[in-house]
Amino acid sequence: MHSHARPSRPPISLENRVFIALLQSADALAQEAEQLVKAAGLTGAQYNVLRILRGAEPKGLPCRGIGDRMISHDPDMTRLLDRMEKRGLIIRARQTDDRRVVKTRITPQGLSLLKTLDQPVRDLHKRQFLHMSAARLKILSDLLEEVRNRKPA
Amino acid sequence: MHSHARPSRPPISLENRVFIALLQSADALAQEAEQLVKAAGLTGAQYNVLRILRGAEPKGLPCRGIGDRMISHDPDMTRLLDRMEKRGLIIRARQTDDRRVVKTRITPQGLSLLKTLDQPVRDLHKRQFLHMSAARLKILSDLLEEVRNRKPA
DNA sequence: TGAGGATAGTTGTTATAACGAATATTGTCA
DNA sequence: TGACAATATTCGTTATAACAACTATCCTCA
8 A cells, every 4th residue: 555545535426516516605605795794894694683683573583583584593692682782783672471582673773774785785696696597596496495395304 | 654664675586585595505404514523523614624635635735725625715724724733633744845835634533534424424415415306406516506607797 | 389391591611713914935026 | 136026824813603501481280
């Protein structure tokens, strides 16, 4: 055996290739979006929370409900919301009927900040998929749905 | 105007839906993989580095080269590699011809650790896409390639 | 009614990520 | 050659993520 022999590598399966392609594509797209919202002083997670809370108006959502709806589930919702509350983007109020629950709502400031990002984000996504036909985008959308809706083994 | 009016939300475009679906799918798959390699005491990034370095044997790679090949580019390669070197998974040596460059190689320990994960990771990916036909996987693979190879506007 | 368990959220701690500035080395060209 | 830009990596600092333990409140049912 040579000391410089290439270590045996497992064959790359189709599944493996799709896995990697999926993660790389997502990371590239997410990076661009992250950069965009960073100009408004937001992280991707914070932007995501704001959008969720706008969609949850006027009722607001409990801490857990936000976590469930997030793209990538954040295990430390409390302090994520702490920072956003400190900046006046959201407001929290403990429920009177069930005092365990803290309902979070987006503030007018949060809403107006979010509004300034709506068009730029839409434009970014248009650019990100500009080279793909609507038909192929639809197929991609369906396939991704299929990936997500798999039954856990 | 009502105080409880729903804030106006921008219409959700097809591009937007695909963006979100892509990120959610990637996150779900990545989470499972992360859990798997965590059993071996590795983070996803560390596992990724080990695979890259196995593929780069016997030459090894400079710090920057590893970063370029990673799924999600880590801006702090130095300390990521520091931790791995401390655990004996990799070894670093400054080049003599260009003393700016530090070449990193995987150690036999790193290789054997990686080897114990090969089969479990392959099995996981098989399970993750078990419900999809090879034909549809191929289409997905091609579409993702199309996403990644877009020309920057 | 009251003990045990479930649920919602918080907090402490440690490790890692993110960002920028700094160091060292090499290439370029006036 | 010697100043200046480019390249490769490291370091200092701050913010955030990850994990686990903890508090408070509510629910169930013997």
